[in-house]
């Protein structure tokens with residue numbers, strides 16, 4: 412893992428839940444880590460734990476990914492470190508309202524974080540990966556990407572962008588040894604999800620995945636992009652409408668046809 416995607420991994424949205432689970436599992440593999448979220452306290456605590464338990468180096472940065480300069484700040488924080496793995500994890504909807512019932516400023520912040528910052532960070536961090544001929548990018552997505560539903564208009568739209576964007580990056584970067592994976596999650600037992608359910612006055616679902624399991628699957632599947640749907644085998648359609656295998660086959664087929672036309 413570290414040989415292919417190391418020595419540094421950057422996790423955006425690392426202070427809790429799936430992000431912290433990725434960081435812990437990567438530290439156990441010997442990765443040095445760049446940990447980003449808004450709250451510095453939990454990040455520093457996690458960094459201390461990882462350095463103590465695994466002897467790895469950690470750099471933390473309080474960056475609001477919903478601000479327009481977030482990707483610049485991520486790159487500044489990374490400095491000259493060789494980031495071989497970029498995990499863009501932060502991305503949940505913390506509002507939980509129908510489109511017209513939520514302030515536009517909330518939706519703009521969500522879209523900036525989930526779309527613009529994701530795109531800008533990929534542009535920044537994938538360039539040196541392509542030059543080195545190795546690396547990995549994981550976009551943590553949601554089953555909401557497969558279609559609009561009431562109460563998640565901006566969220567599902569942003570996740571649909573990430574899905575299609577990540578698929579295109581997968582086929583573009585594959586020849587350069589850079590893996591891209593859209594890790595599509597279902598309900599997961601994270602603090603953010605618990606807070607949202609509580610705020611909405613809804614009971615917490617009993618069928619949630621554990622962040623550690625989700626992170627382990629994502630890391631294990633890093634090289635088998637472009638899509639991995641939590642809870643579904645590659646050939647299963649399930650909630651996705653099209654299976655991961657069908658999406659992959661379509662991309663490969665069209666990319667080959669396009670290459671034929673270009674030749």
Ligand SMILES: NC(=O)c1ccc[n+]([C@@H]2O[C@H](COP(=O)([O-])OP(=O)(O)OC[C@H]3O[C@@H](n4cnc5c(N)ncnc54)[C@H](OP(=O)(O)O)[C@@H]3O)[C@@H](O)[C@H]2O)c1
Pocket residue numbers: 423424425426427428429430447448449450451474475476477499500501502503504524551552553554596597598599600601602603604
């Ligand atoms: N939990 C679920 O049931 C579920 C279901 C489907 C998909 N997912 C996906 O899984 C990923 C993780 O979800 P999650 O439930 O753990 O909630 P989340 O709010 O996306 O992620 C939590 C982490 O992201 C950080 N974060 C959130 N907004 C940020 C911002 N604007 N700038 C910087 N850091 C930010 C949080 O730290 P700070 O608060 O300190 O910033 C925390 O470390 C998301 O992409 C989400 O869409 C989750």
